[in-house]
Amino acid sequence: MASLAASFLVSPSLRPGPEWVRPRCRVLGRSVYGGADRVASSLESIALNGTPPSPVTEPLIEESGYLAARTKGKKREGERRLDDSMAVEIEELQVLWDDGYGSASVKDYLAVAKEMIKPDGGPPRWFCPVECGQPLKDSPVLLFLPGLDGVGMGLVLHHKTLGRFFEVRCLHIPVQDRTPFEEIVKLVEKAVRLEHASSPNKPVYLVGDSFGGCLALAVAARNPNIDLVVILVNPATSFGRSQLQPLLPVLEALPDDLHFTVPYLLSSVMGNPMKMAMVNIDNKLPRRLQLERLSGNLTNLLPGLSDLADIIPRETLLWKLKLVKSASAYANSRLHAIKAEVLVLASGNDNMIPSREEGQRLVKSIKNCRVRHFKDNGHTLLMEEGLNLLTVIKGTYTYRRSRRHDCVSDFLPPSMSEFKMGFEQTIWLLRYASSGVIYSTLEDGKIVRGLSGVPSKGPVLLVGYHMLMGFELFSLVEEFLREKNILVRGMAHPSLFIGALENPTSEFSLPDWMRVFGAVPVTGSNLYKLLSSDSYVLLYPGGAREALHYKGEEYKCIWPDQPEFVRMAARFGATIVPFGAVGEDDMAEYVLDYNDMMKIPFLNDYIRESNQNTQRVREKGSGEVGNHQLFIPGLLPKIPGRIYYLFGKPIETRGREGILEDREEATEFYLQIKSEVDRNMAYLLKKREEDPYRSILDRVLYRVLHSPIRDIPGFKP
Known part of the structure; x- marks a missing residue:
């Protein structure tokens, strides 16, 4: 029963009077559930009049899941603040924190749902899962709207992760x-308006799964002036084209003694059992152990399908399908009125509704809408392997605590599960091929393997050479996380953030992962914010011109003439660490550069058109770096060599305040840093010839016999 108790937020014993504001208590207590309308009415009374609830309505409010969020830290007449001993201290979230993702599975959902579906005569209501815990300060509210099952536990795999940054309801x-759709819309709408009245400067998140997606869109259409962030997971707005349509006559004609077949009919079109069973399996385990755990998970999961007959019995299923039909029509007729920020998560292997095509339609039908496709997942996307909802929210810049997203103040550090998924699953092939080896320079000038020469306290500005297509980025960021537990915030071209790469078929891909791991648009204000917060910042003065250089420009620093960053570094006393990186010539053969492409008909027109609306980092009159055109170079992969890094001796800006006033001194300092980068690359180009493991064949053999990728030796400095 302990695991079941962790699924509800209710109060075990409530006393009337001035002590009604209490920390959240969590026990299993279905018998004291109250009606949602009574809850909302009581909350409205509190919001408008500041009157504590009566002993009769008190449990209904606290059990609704809104009391703690709406009264925490507030003081009205007749109320008192929480005791200091009860206050939750919010500690700073560390890099590679444990988000708990993978600790729950579909088996947990089935176990809790079996208890929650016991009849109690109550109408729809809100609850707060205990696994969500206490969120960080100023976290926005997230309202989850369930699919056909209606249980409300569809986020069970994500409770611990989301609970750190949202007040989850x-x-x-x-x-x-049998509440009609319009009444459910009003119920959700009332909750949204109360949350907005309580915190008008914070967004309200609506996460709608399938049927809940229609519900979320309906509420958004009816409340265009409320700041809503709507996340749709395989929304049922495409129900008119659903594969369930042929099943309706079968279900209606099904004899009562065959109702047990309903879950098996549903399981054939709902989710992907393999994806569900793989949720909590570590991909680093040996293949044999992975298969053993997968087999065990499937063995435990499949018998639980029989519980679907109780969660969605035939009569309920028929009612819900009619409900979805009306919900779909209602939402589709109001898409034009939606002004909310909308993110659609669509499965490519959805056998219940055509989610992939629907995602593309909604992007074109809703003004402020984006989509991310998950091609291998089924309808029950939130319960399948391959999706951490918080990661998607972070990677699409959807998380914010105020009216506008701030890529610095709203940034959430990557978790350990994101590190494993991002580096060990998404870009594993590049990591394996390049096997980056990093050196740094100590204060006495000695070069050593690793990052011990890089300061361990910020602010630090890493300034270096931008290799072709940014090949060097991934190993650099990974090594700082592994060795120093430091996240490097990369300054990237704005085109990665302003939607230039968005299209109706976008998948969660590399640009999204770059945002998860701290990339920000390269602007003066962002650099100011990062350095003022003692961050480690990765800056490439050559920018896109250097990363998309032409033939014959390998390992050539192409920097602007103006000393753009040195004054900012000096303002905050930041330590500048110049670095060089080499190895692009070992990774790919340059076939077509910008000059070659501009000689090809149609292709040159395409490049010109695509660059017309591209945001510029610098003014057009700032030389070739400012006037550079974006393009994708033509490359042929080579048998991989190796990428090498050398971080030079740290350069202090403290005590050099003259840089702020004297332009000549700033220029001289700027050129000194550039020459250090050139010197580092020259050293690497020479010394890599001494590396016995420069060839991938030698590295593979060494790895098989001795160690993981990151421990393969390099040249001796």
Whole structure:
């Protein structure tokens, strides 16, 4: 029962009077559930009049999941603040924190749902999963709107992760409930308006799964002036083209003694059992152990399908399908009125509704809408392997605590599960091929393997050479995380952030992962914010011109004439670490550069058109670096060599305040840093010839016999 108790937020014993504001208590208590309308009415009374609830309505409010969020830290007449001993201290979230993702599975959902579906005669209501815990200060509210099942536990795999950054509230629609769609819309709408009235400067998040997606869109259309962030997971707005349509006559004609076949009919079109069973399997395990755990998970999961007959019995299923039909029509007729920020998560292997095509349609039908496709997942995307909802929210810049997203103040550090998924699953092939080896320079000038020469306290500005297509980025960021537990915030071209790469078929890909791991648009204000917060910042003065250089420009620093960053570094006393990186010539053969492409008909027109609306980092009159055109070079992969890095001796800006006033001194300092980068690359080009493991064949053999990728030796400095 302990695991079941962790699924509800209710109060075990409530006393009337001035002590009604209490920290959240969590026990299993279905018998004291209250009606959602009564809850909302009581909350409205509190919001408008500041009057504590009566002993009769008190449990209904606290159990609704709104009391703690709406009264925490506030003081009205007749109320008192929480005791200091009860206050939750919010500690600074560390890099590679444990987000708990993978600790729950579909088996947990089935176990809790079995208890929650017991009839209690109550209408739809809200609850707060205990696994979500206490969120960080100023976290926005997230309202989860369930799919056909109505249980409200569809986020069970994500409770611990989301609970750190959201006040999570889940809607529960009892099995026997027959509330019409319009009434459910009003219920959610009332909750949204109360949250908005309580915190008008914070967004309200609506996460709608399938049927809940229609519900979220309906609420958004009816409340265009409220700041909403709507996340749709395989929304049922495409129900008119659903594969369930042929099943309706079968379900209606199905004899009562065959109702047990319903879950098996549903399982054939709902989710991907393999994806569900793989959620908590570590991909670093040996293949044999992975298969053993997968087999065990499937063995435990499949018998639980019989519980679907109780969660969605035939009569309820028929009602829900009619409900979805009306919800779909309602939402589709109001898409034009939606002004909210909308993110659609669409499965490519959805056998219930055509989610992939629907995602593309919604992007074109809703003004402020983006989409991310997950081609291998089924309809139950939130319960399948391959999706950490918080990671998607972070990677699409959807998380914010105020009206506008700030890529510095709203940034959430990457978790350990994101590190494993990002580096060990997404870009594993590049890591394996390049096997980056890093050197740094100590204060006495000695060069050593690793990052011990890089300061361990910020602010630090890493300034270096931008290799072709940014090949050097991934190993650099990974090594700082592994060795120093430091996240390097990379300054990237704005085109990665302003939607230039967005299209109706976008998948969660490399640009999204770059945002997850701290990349920000390269602007003066962002550099100011990062250095003022003692961050480690990765800056490439050559920018896109250097990363997309022409033939014959390998390992040539192409920097602007103006000393752009030195004054900013001096303002905050930042330590500048110049570095060089080589190895692009060992990774790919340059076939077509910009000059070659501009000689090809049609291709040159395409490049010109695509660059017309591209945001510029610098003014057009700032030389070739400012006037550079973006393009994708023609490359042929080579048998991989190796990427090498050398971080030079740290250069202090403290005590050099003259840089702020004297332009000549700033220029001289700027050129000194550039020459250090050139010197580092010259050293690497010479010394890499002494590396016995420069060839991938030698590295593979060494790895098989001795160690993982990152421990393969390099040249001796």
